[in-house]
Amino acid sequence: MAKNVIGILGGMGPAATADMFRKFIQLTPAHCDQEHIPLLISSIPDIPDRTRCILGGGESPAPVMEQYVKQLEEAGASCIVIACNTAHYWFEQLKTKSKVEMLSMIEATVDEVVQSGKQRIGLLATDATLATELYKNRLEAQGLTFIRPTEEGQKAVMESIYLLKSGEVEKSVALMLKQRDELIRLGAESIILGCTEVPIILAKEIEKAPHLYVDSTLALVRAAIHWYQTH
Amino acid sequence: MAKNVIGILGGMGPAATADMFRKFIQLTPAHCDQEHIPLLISSIPDIPDRTRCILGGGESPAPVMEQYVKQLEEAGASCIVIACNTAHYWFEQLKTKSKVEMLSMIEATVDEVVQSGKQRIGLLATDATLATELYKNRLEAQGLTFIRPTEEGQKAVMESIYLLKSGEVEKSVALMLKQRDELIRLGAESIILGCTEVPIILAKEIEKAPHLYVDSTLALVRAAIHWYQTH
Numbered sequence: 183m184a185k186n187v188i189g190i191l192g193g194m195g196p197a198a199t200a201d202m203f204r205k206f207i208q209l210t211p212a213h214c215d216q217e218h219i220p221l222l223i224s225s226i227p228d229i230p231d232r233t234r235c236i237l238g239g240g241e242s243p244a245p246v247m248e249q250y251v252k253q254l255e256e257a258g259a260s261c262i263v264i265a266c267n268t269a270h271y272w273f274e275q276l277k278t279k280s281k282v283e284m285l286s287m288i289e290a291t292v293d294e295v296v297q298s299g300k301q302r303i304g305l306l307a308t309d310a311t312l313a314t315e316l317y318k319n320r321l322e323a324q325g326l327t328f329i330r331p332t333e334e335g336q337k338a339v340m341e342s343i344y345l346l347k348s349g350e351v352e353k354s355v356a357l358m359l360k361q362r363d364e365l366i367r368l369g370a371e372s373i374i375l376g377c378t379e380v381p382i383i384l385a386k387e388i389e390k391a392p393h394l395y396v397d398s399t400l401a402l403v404r405a406a407i408h409w410y411q412t413h
Numbered sequence: 414m415a416k417n418v419i420g421i422l423g424g425m426g427p428a429a430t431a432d433m434f435r436k437f438i439q440l441t442p443a444h445c446d447q448e449h450i451p452l453l454i455s456s457i458p459d460i461p462d463r464t465r466c467i468l469g470g471g472e473s474p475a476p477v478m479e480q481y482v483k484q485l486e487e488a489g490a491s492c493i494v495i496a497c498n499t500a501h502y503w504f505e506q507l508k509t510k511s512k513v514e515m516l517s518m519i520e521a522t523v524d525e526v527v528q529s530g531k532q533r534i535g536l537l538a539t540d541a542t543l544a545t546e547l548y549k550n551r552l553e554a555q556g557l558t559f560i561r562p563t564e565e566g567q568k569a570v571m572e573s574i575y576l577l578k579s580g581e582v583e584k585s586v587a588l589m590l591k592q593r594d595e596l597i598r599l600g601a602e603s604i605i606l607g608c609t610e611v612p613i614i615l616a617k618e619i620e621k622a623p624h625l626y627v628d629s630t631l632a633l634v635r636a637a638i639h640w641y642q643t644h
Contacts, residue, residue: 187457195446200434203456207427213579215426215458222488223454225434226418227446257453257488348444 187220188406189259193227194266195347198378202265205403222259224250232268236310244272263406267376268310290405291398292320304329304370307377309340329370335361346379358383418451419637420490424458425497426578429609433496436634453490455481463499464541475503494637498607499541521636522629523551535560535601538608540571560601566592577610589614
């Protein structure tokens, strides 16, 4: 078996996991099958809803995530990434229990923001990622200005994310575009796509102006490919 | 952990595995993450080249495939599918050693061909899938007429498949389209996309005339979803 294998803890949601898989393939300079990065992907979506747990006190996803991380380790993963921003609320807890390397999507994304040199940073993410200040704290620690949607706007962001999860793509796109525009109006020079569903929702827009966005999925994939190439 | 999990033995190549993952998501009627089919995906692409082994006596992929099937089983897969037609040359051997259910892509595809009621069936596949007569034997056993590209044409099909694997999409599409047309000229009423790279190469054409094709990836995904829903 391949010496190093990247494990993806996914299923939150499956479409975001597939998007991460596709980005691994696209970003790997490969001339044949055998040159691609070895991946083990867990897309077992019965993990309790992350946002509902953080905001509403619903069932914690942590025990199930721990179990799936362990499963990836036992199946041979030597470095694990999580294809969900909100789930990173439990990142340190999972990392402490894991026997292998784990790379943080939030750290990888903030690194790319810092490298971009931009100062006023907008965020499109779930209510729970906002509430837990996963991005806000790290951006402000770097001296950057953090810009979030209005209370009303954030409701639309959240509705858009759940519409994508339920397969309602068109309605989802329309809602998210409006909030993207609103962040720019509020002064954002760069927008973090800080929920892994958002790069799927805004895919066509990202093609038109890629430098406007920092895609958390892409940032983590780049970090994981770098890890693979240096280990 | 979810009671039943579908394991995908992939990496042959990674893009075909990602295409299968995407099709699982698209074909599952789900309103939220938790309603999607639980998947464990092995995309470890160091499996020796299948066609080279069958035609040139290169290293056999069977021992590595066996190992990855075992790994999927140990990680909790209760039914395993292989995202590669050519690899089905070793299907019975793998199935005999596996402790869990395995569904054949070739059987699932031929079932869909038979259901279509069409009689003259073309095949776009690797040299090795042609040489091992994986499809020819089963189609003729059903009283159907099997139509393959000319010797010259098959060289172009094979070149197109390896061009996709090396990331040269445009050239790959141009070569494959010509052979698609050639199969129709030879009398094919329906064309089996009998290599998992081919539905990726012909994606835009399939959208225009979906009923002309039987996509081996889609056929296996439908069979696996059916298995999941009835177990």
